[in-house]
Amino acid sequence: MREALVGHRCHGPGLREDSFHLLGVCLIWHVFMMYHCVTRIQGRKAYTNALHYRNRSEDPVNEAVFRWMRSADASRPRYAIASHNLHRYLTETGAAVENYEPLADPELYLRFAEIDSDELLLKFANTQGWLLEPTDLDGAWCEPLSTWHFQINKCRAVLDTLELLDAWASNDEGNDRGAAMRALAGRIRWSTVGAETDGRPGNLEKTPREKARRLAVYEYQGFKQFIRPLTPGVQFIPGDVVEPARAFVAQVINWELRGRASIAIHAGANGALEQRIAPSNLLGAIWLQAFQQATKRTRVRRCDICRKRMDITEHRRNKTVHTSCSLRRRMAKYRERK
C-alpha cells in the first residue's frame, strides 16, 4: 500500500499537476461562459424591454404617438459601423438611449434620402435610431448597411419622380414642362418582353414579336423596378411616361407601408377622437412622410440657395429659402460691405 502510494507519488505528480491545470482552465472557462451568457441575456432583456416600451407611453390616450429610440447623448454615439464576413452592418455600443417622437420632424424622410456617405448615415442613425427592429448576429444587435442603401436609393427615386411629376403638372410661368418630361423619360423605360422569353420550344412562331408585351420599367442610378398599371385592367399607353411614373410612386409607397403602419385613435382638441396613422418602426415613419407628400397632405420645394428639399406645409406659399440659408446670405453680404 505504502509502496504503491510512494510509487504512485513517483510517477504521479507530473500527471496530477496536469489534470489540476486542466481542471482550473475548465473552471475559468465555465465561469467566463456563465458570465457571458448572463450578460447577453440581460442585455437582450433590457433591449426587448426598451423596444416594448417605445410604443407605450405613460399616457394611454397617446398610444397613437409613435416613439422610437436614439442616442441620448450626441457626444457618446450609440451606433457604429462594423464589418463581419465581408458584409457591413450598423451595430450599437453601450451608450445610453432615449425615447423620442420621430414624426415631430416633418423633414425626417428628406434627410434620409440625402444620405450619400457613411458619415451621414451614422449621423442619421445616431439622431434617429435603427431603421427596423435589429437582428441578433453572434450576440450583437445589428442592421445590414445594404438595407439602408437600398431604402435610401428607393426613397430618392420616389422623391425625384414626385418632383418631376410636379414640374410636369405645373403651369407656373417659366416652367419648362418639356424638360420635366425628358427627365421622366430618362427614368421610365419601355422594355419589350414576350416573344423571346415567352418562347417555349417550338412556340416561337405562335408568339410573334408584335404581340410581345411592352412593360414600363423604372431604371435609374442602380435602382430598377417593373411598374404595374395603377388601375387594374387599364393598361398604360405604350411610350407614355407620366402614368407609369405615378404608378411607380404608388407602387413603391404602398409596398413599403405594408405592415409598417396602422390606423389608431388619437385624442384631438376638445376631447374629439381623431384618426392617426401610427408607424411601427422608423422606416414606416419615413415612408409615411413620403405618402403624405405624394397625396398632397404636405408640401415640399427646393431651397433657392442650397437647393436642398424643404417642407413648406406650415409656411406661407412664397417661402423660397431656408431661414438659415437666408440669414447666412445676409451675413455674407453684410461682411462684404464692411
Ligand SMILES: [Zn+2]
Ligand atoms: Zn437652404
